[in-house]
Amino acid sequence: MQLSIINGSPRGASGNTEKLLSHFINGFMETEGNSVELIHSIGDRPLFEKSKELFLRSKNLLIAFPLYVDAMPGSVKELFEALQECSYKNPDLSLMFMIQCGFPETHHTRFVARYCEKLSSKLGAKFNGTICKGGCEGLSVQPQALVEKVFKGFYQLGKSYGQSGKLDKTLLDKLAYPEQLSHENIKQVIPMVNSFLWDYLLKKNNALDKSFDKPYKL
């Protein structure tokens, strides 16, 4: 099976979307004969010629992006607009999406996931599912065991997809955990993220004392 991937992350090859994709790809490549072609749409702006060409000649395409203000980044919306001229020109295409967000709960990604399914029909492609995953900000500062679990989830999903051509519902649900958090869990998670991620980065930049600055205040 051949799989094409467009990574729409504005951070390109250095972002978390790429890290997660690499584990999905490792799993996918476990099946003999499988091959992957990955491009970064951020390097393909403003005309997105490579992305359009890939859309038109692929049988299986995965479009991956991080959640920006509860939806696709503006630069990914640019890509969707560029793909409009390819609508209904590749009816054999199976289209999938991968959405990751920094919030610990996967729930935040579900709203734009609904859009992605609708977009597939507007593009005249067959919708083959969306991989949703929360808790993906600061993968480099999260406890190693947690990160390994996320990577393993992507690997297993990629492996299963590489064999069947379908995203396994059980694996998708397992990967998406936690979909939402209890009040008790939120109380534990918030101070951890605020100190281990944000305070760490603010201190590194000597900006902790300025963190609540209001530069646009009248």
Next chain:
Amino acid sequence: MKVLFLNGNNQNSSLDNFISFLSKILENRKCSVSELKLRDMKFSPCRGCFNCWVKTPGVCVFKDDGDLICREFIHADLVILVSPIIMGYPSAIAKNALDRVIPLIHPYLEDVAGEVHHMKRYDSYPELALLLEKMEDTDDEDIEIIRDIFQRSALNLQSKLKFLKLTTSSPEEVANAIINN
């Protein structure tokens, strides 16, 4: 009331005239109105570097018109995102503008009604509204999807979605929705 139109129209069209009519009505009804025509402005899409949170708190590192978008946004009482619906969603320029206002919130997370969201940086935030123009392919489901997503965006921007109106409404109807609750 201070109303800001973030005009995400991607071309010269009657949508701009709709904003002009609506602005005149609002000014006659004692609103202060300003408009940012996004397609004529120069600003980079957000690159997700988070420097506006951890290096220069509250300000983007790109020195471009994103600065004006943030300034006008935070000083408005109501921000109306105006856009045609392209491929089932407001325009890329409208979304790129919205992505650039994240310096206005704080990176710290907090519990908002049982979900994790970002903390305030400023004392108060404008309400959000959508004024959208349907295209041939737009259906009711598209509108519902957009409404749901922007309710989420508003929640994350310490705001709420006041209304979603289509340009099939008259400017007077939209003005009433702006002024009356």
